[in-house]
Amino acid sequence: MRLLGLAAVAVFSVGIASAAQAVPAFTDLTTTTPEALANLLLAENSGITINSVAYTGANVASGSFTNGNSSNIGFDSGVALTSGTLNTLPTSFNTNNVALPNPALEEYNGGNPTFNASTLTIEFTPVGNEVSLLYVFGSNDYQFSVGTAFNDVFAAEVNGENRALVPGTDLPVTINTVNCGDFAGNNAANCDLFRDNRFGDITDLDLEGLTQIFELTASVTPGAINTLILSIADSSDSFFDSVAFLQAGSFVSCGGPGLPECDGGPGPGPEPVPEPGTIGLLGLAVLGAAALRRSRRAQ
Template identity: 35%
Template sequence: MIILRIILLPFVLFSFTETSFCQELKLNPPSVDHPLSEIVQSLVGDGIEISKFRTNQRSGSAIGSFEAPWEGFGMEKGLMMTTGSIFNAVGPNSSEKKGSNNRRSGDPVLEKLLGNNVKTYDACILELEVIPKADTMAFNFMFASEEYDKFVGSEYNDVFAFFIKGKGIENGRNIALIPNTDQPVSINNVNHGNMDNEYPAVNPIFYIKNTDSLSMLEYNGYTKLIEVKQAVVPNETYILRLSIADVSDGLLDSGVFIEGNSLHAYHESYQVRFPSGKYNLDGTSISQLNNLLRKMQMTKSDKVELAGHTDSEGNYDANMELSNNRVNAVVNYLVNQGVKKDHIKIYARGETMPIANNDTEYGKKQNRRVEIKLLGSD
C-alpha cells in the first residue's frame, strides 16, 4: 500500500539574529556573537576535551543552542539538532504536522544502519574529535518528534544515531541505545503504541506524549532524558558522530536535545539505593561510599558527580524534593569524610531519568537511587 501524506506548511520567516521564546524556552542558531564552536564547547563537562569538530550545517537553523529551565524537560541548556528548523520546536503543541523540508541530502551512514534500501532526507550531522581523560565516556540526550504518535509503526520512522569510533572500537558503534538494552532509540522503539495500525507500545516508560497545551515544545512526543555511555581508553582520540535525519520523506521534523556540560568521562560509578520515600543512608550505602572514598585516595581523583533519582510514585514536585534530599544525604557524608564540597557536582533528576520499568517493584527499586561518578581530570 502506498501512503500519501499531504501536509500544508505555513510560511514563516525567522530572523536568525533574534532569539525565539516560548514561555521559558530559548532557541538560538549559530551567529557571529554566538558561534557554533561556542555551542559545541558548551557540551563539555569534566574529563573531556574536544579537539576538533565538523558539521554539514553551514547555514540556516537546523542546529543551535537551547535553554529550557523547565523541570519536566530534565535539563536546562545544551545543543539541539533537528531535521528541520530549531524554531519549529517552539511550543505549545498547536499542530500535529509541523515541519520544514530543507531539501538537504540524507545520511548514507544512517541508511546503512536502517537497511532495506530506506532513504533519508534533511540530515543534520555533527562530528566531534574528543579526548577522554578516564575510561568511560557519557552524555545525556532527549529525542522528540512530530511523527509521534500517528506514524508510530510506519515507514516514517525518523532516525538518529550517535556513532563512536576509536581505539578498541575500530568498526564504530551506535551508542544511542535504550537503557540496559541493545535497541536504538527511535519512534518505533520508544512509544505508547498506535491504535490506528494496532502497533503495540514499546518501551513506554521512556516516552512522554505531549498533550499539555502549556508545554514549551511543539513536538507531539518526546523521550525522557537518557544517558549514553561507552568504555574508552583514556587520553586516546575518538570520533563521536551525531546524526539525525527524516526517513522516507523530508516533511515532519524530529530533533535531538543534548544536555550542556553532560559530555564527560569518569573512572567508576556507584549506585546508592533507597527504600520508597526515604533518603537516609543505611549500612550498605555507607559501605559503598567508603569504597568510593578509598578509590578516590588510590587514583588521587577528588571530583565526583551525584545525581538523585526516584521512582514514579507520588507527584512530580515531591519526587524532585525527594531526589534532592537523597543527593544531600550523600553530599553530607562525603564532606564529613573530607571531600571538598566545591568538588562535588549535584543534580536532582526526580522521576525524569528512569533506568527500569516503574510498573514493577523491581524496576522501582532500581530507579530509587543516587548515581555517583568518580570524574576524570579536567
Template identity: 40%
Template sequence: MLPRISLVASVLLGGFAIASAAQAAPITVTTTNNATTLAQTLVGSGITISNATYTGNSASAGTFTGGSSASLPINQGILLTSGLAASAGTSYTGDGPSTDVGGAGSALIPNSHDATTLTFDFTSSSTTASFSYFFASTEYQGYVNSSYNDLFAFLFNGENIAKVPGTDLDVAVNNVNNGGPTAPGTNPSNPQYFVSNATGQNPNVPYGGYTTLFTASISGLTPGAVNSLTLVIADVTDSVLDSAVFLQAGSFTDQPAPTPVPEPASAALFGAGLLGLAMVRRRAGMQR
C-alpha cells in the same frame, strides 16, 4: 500525493496538570551552525574536544535555554534537528514542526533526508565518558510503527551508542513510543521511556512526543587517547515531520553513566483524569 492523516485522542487533564503547564513557556533557541560552539557547549569535566565540523542546513542546529520552564528534562544545551532549530522554541499547535530544508541524507542513516551532523574528536581523562540527551519528533503520534522512522545516532569511533536503556535498540520513533499509529495505539515499544504530547499535554513543546532523559555511555577508553564522536539526526523515508535531539550543556564528562530510571510522565498525565474524545486531523500542507 495524499496528505498525511493523523488520528489522535483529545483529552482533558486534571486541574493540577493544566495549572502546571500554564506556568511554563517554550524554550529559547539561538540558531547556530558553528561546530566549535555546539561541541564546546556539551563539554564538562575531564573532556577535551578538537576538530569540530558541522554538516547540514545552517538553520538546523542551535543552543537553547529555558528547558526547565518548558517542563523538559534538560534546562539548557544544544539541539540538532531535521528541520529548523527555531521551530523547537514554539508552542504546541497540533501540527508540529515540519520543514523540508532540501538537505541531503546521511550514509549513516539509511533512506534518510535533511540530515544534520556534528562531528568532533575528544579525549577523556579517565576510562569512561557519558552525556545526557532526549529525542523528540513530529512523527509521534500519527506515524509510529511505520516507515517514517526518524532516528538519530551517536557514533563513537563508528559504533552507535544511542540505545534504549537495557536494549540494543537505536533510539528512534518506532523503538520508543506508546503504540501507533494513533495515540495511544497498539504494539507500544518501551513506553516507560516515552512522554506523549499527542494533544498538547505540554503546550510549550511543539512535538507530538519525546523521550525521557537518556545517557549515552562510553567505556574502555585509554586516558588521553583521541577518539571520534559523530552526532547525526535525519528524516527517514521523506523530508517532512521533523525530529530533534536535545543534548544537555556540560553533560559530556569523564564520568560513567548513572543507572537510568524510567519517568512515567505519560502515565501521570493520563492518571490526572482524561476523557477520550476521538478526532481526525488532516495535516494541511504536509504532503507525502
C-alpha cells in the same frame, strides 16, 4: 464529518493554549558556531579536551537553547540538533530544510532513506576509559508514524559504534523503538521511557512525544583522540521533524581512576507520565487533528 473534525480540533486547541508556557530561546548556527556547541556540552572539569569540531546540515536546523525547563524538555540548556528548522520548534515543526541525507543512519532506522540530516562531529581526548552524555529525543512524527517507515532516528557513534541506545537494550533510538503506540495503541515499545504529548499536556513545543532523559555511555581510549558523531534525520520523507536535545555540561569522562562511574541508564527525571485514559470527546479531537495533519498518509 469534516465539520465534526474541525469542531473537535477547536476544542483540542483550546486545551493546548490553556497549558501554554514561555518557550525556550533558540540560537541556531547562523549566529553561533559548531565549536561553541561542542564546548557547551562539556562538564566543568570534564576530563575531556576538544580537538576539532565539524557540522554538516542546514545552519538553521541546529544550535543551542536556554530556558528548556519552561517546556519540560528535561534540562534547562544545551544543544539541539534537528531535522527541520530550530526556531520553528515552538510553533510548526514541519520544514524541509533541504539538507542532505545521512546514509549511515539507515543502519539504525530499518534501512529507510533519510532526509534533512544534521550531524555534529567532535574529536576529543578523554582522561578516562569511558564517556557519558545526557540527551532527549523528541519528534513531531509521533504518533502517526509509529510502526511505519517514517521512523526518524538519532544516533551517537563513538569510534564507529552507536551508543544512543534505548536503556537496557541494544535498540537504536527511533520513533519505532520508544513510544506508547499509535493512536489505536498498536506497536507500543518501551512506553515507560516515553512522554506522550499527543494532547499537548507535556510540552508546548510542537512535538507529539519525547523520551525520558537518556544517558549514553561509551568505552574510549584515554589519552588518545576519539570521535563522537551525533546525527539526526527524517526517515522516508522530509517533513514532521525530530530533535535531539543534548544537556549542557553533561559530556564528561568517567570510568577511570578517580573518576565517577558511568551507568548507561536513563538520566535523572523527569518521571514517566502515565497514558491518558480513553475519553470520548478527546478521542474525537484526536481524530480531527489526525485528519487535518496527516493528509500525506492518504497520498
